[in-house]
Amino acid sequence: MPEDADVLSVTQLTREIRDVLEGHIGSVWVEGEISNHRLQSSGHQYFTLKDAGAQLSCVMFRGAAARTSVRIQDGALMQVYGEISVYEPRGQYQMVVKQVQAKGKGTLQERFEALKRRLHAEGLFDPQHKRAVPRFPRVVALVTSPTGAAIQDMLNILTRRAPWVRVLVFPVRVQGQGAELEIVRALRVMGAAEDFGLPVPDTIVVGRGGGSLEDLWCFNEEVLARAIAECPIPVISAVGHEIDFTIADFVADLRAPTPSAAAELLAPDSAELQRYFDGIARMLSTRVTTVLEHQQQVLELTAKGALRHAPERLIQQAEQGIDDHESRLREAVREQIRTWADDLSQKQQVLAAHHPRVQLTEAVHRAETCAHRLQQGLLHRLDRLADRLQSRAELLRHIGPDAVLARGFSYTTNAEGKVLKDATEVQAGEEVVTRLAKGAVRSVVKG
Incomplete structure (x- = not known):
């Protein structure tokens, strides 16, 4: 038997375990997928960090949470930094997170989003495919x-x-591997209930209580989604809590936030129904009484009226009324015919005015008019240009070199034809040409 001094209390052993973990592991970076995240009113955040082989409970206290800008949510792949410790009241080891950085989305969340996009593209979520759930079902599965x-x-x-x-x-x-196949088989059996000797349900409820993403995963399998879509009976999805969404919720004909809510949708309160039917009964009773009283008054008036004492007069009045209606009908028909004739005449006039021959004649006339105007304008323009040309030519003759030479002036060029402006531009013995009004004179420079 051990001595009392060798026996540890639970608290002592837990504290020694905490000291070992904190002393030998200390602060580390850990990567995993977030699940079961919850934010407390105190500002502290609790979540589970997991991978395919294990999971780690984490807590981020209010101070550290206020310093991080990364949003922590289920399904996200995160890298967290903190210290390994032990929460003594539960004897549970945990990580006290000080820093968080995003890594991407977890595998399950990625599969969920990918399947959701693909089934949505196929039209499995379209409202026109949803069947109406009966308001007063007799058989519920x-x-x-x-x-x-x-x-x-x-x-x-x-x-x-x-x-x-x-x-x-x-x-x-x-929950667990293969659970979706059991649910698929149940839907197929309920869809063919008569073949199995079962009463045909008016609607089927598929559901369970809340849980983590892993716990609810069988309701995110494609085979179950297609079985719900193919089921000939309306299906209500009632999976988890109000904040939980699965692929089955999107495919089902109706989503209930919880299983209890699904039952309340299918089962209207009997007391409320009784009040409803009592009100209908009172309304029908009042209506029947009113109709009977009205018919009684009709019978009494008929017994006292002319139908009993002078039926011929009533027939004559009816025949006279028919004659009046016939006369008014004939006049109305004639008036309508006149209106239609006037309308037809107006439309014929409009049609004649827009006949292609009329339109073509007007177009030809407009073209001829435009051509004449164009021709007149062109001739006028040519006359003006000719006058301007003659005026410029006359001016050119008055100020041109020929007019200057005619007044007795001349100009001299060297042998290459360059006009000489300065006596220094030529040398003695060079030949020059002097241009006159009539002819030219070749000279040799002597000095």
Whole structure:
């Protein structure tokens, strides 16, 4: 037997474990996928960091959370930095997170988003494919775990609010590998209930209570989504809590936030129905009484009226009324015919004015007019240009070199034809040419 001094209390052992973890591991970076994240009113954040082989409980206290700008959410792949410690009241080791940085999305979340996009593109989520859930079902099938709290909640609500509803329970697993295949088989059996000797349900509820993304994953499998879409009976998806969304929710004909809410949708309160039917009965009774009283008054008036004492006069009045209506009808028909004739005449005039021959004649006339104007304008323009040309030519003759030479002037060039402006531009013995009004004189420079 050990001595009392060798026996540790739970608290002592837990503290020694904490000292070992904190002393030998200390602060580390860890990478994993976020799940079960929750934000407390105190500002502290709690979540689980997991991978394919293990999971680690984490806490980020308010001060560290206020310093980070990264949003922590389920399904995100994160790298966290902190110290490994032990939460003594539960004897649970955990990481006290001081820093967080995003790494990407977790594998499960990526699969969820990819399948959601693909099924949406195929049209499985389209509202026109949704079938109406009956307001007053007679047979309801519950496809869920027979041992969970969800089945008890739904049965209690259905039996209390709508005891006339017949409930079929198809027990299946709602978590773990292969659970989606059990749910698919249940949907196919319920869809062909007559073949199995079962009453045909008016609607099927597929659901379970809340859980993590991993716990609810069977409701995100493609095979289950397609089975819900192919089921001939309206399907209600009631998976998890109100904040949980699965692929089954998008494919189902109706999504209920919780299993209890699904049962309440299917089972209107019997007391409320009784009040509704009582009101309908009172309304029908009042209506029938009113109709009977009206018919009684009609009978009494008929017994006292002319139909009993002078039926011939009533027939004559009716015949006279028919004659009046006939006359008014003939006049109305004639008036309508006159209106149509006037309208037809106006439309014929409009049509004649827009006949292609008329349009073509007007177009030809406009073209001829434009051509004449163009020709006149062109001739006028040519006359003006000719006058201007003659005036410029006359001016050129008056100020040109020929006019200057005619007044007795001349100009001299060297042998190459360059006009000489300065006597120094030539040398003695060079030949020069002097241009006169008539002819030219060649000279040799002597000095």
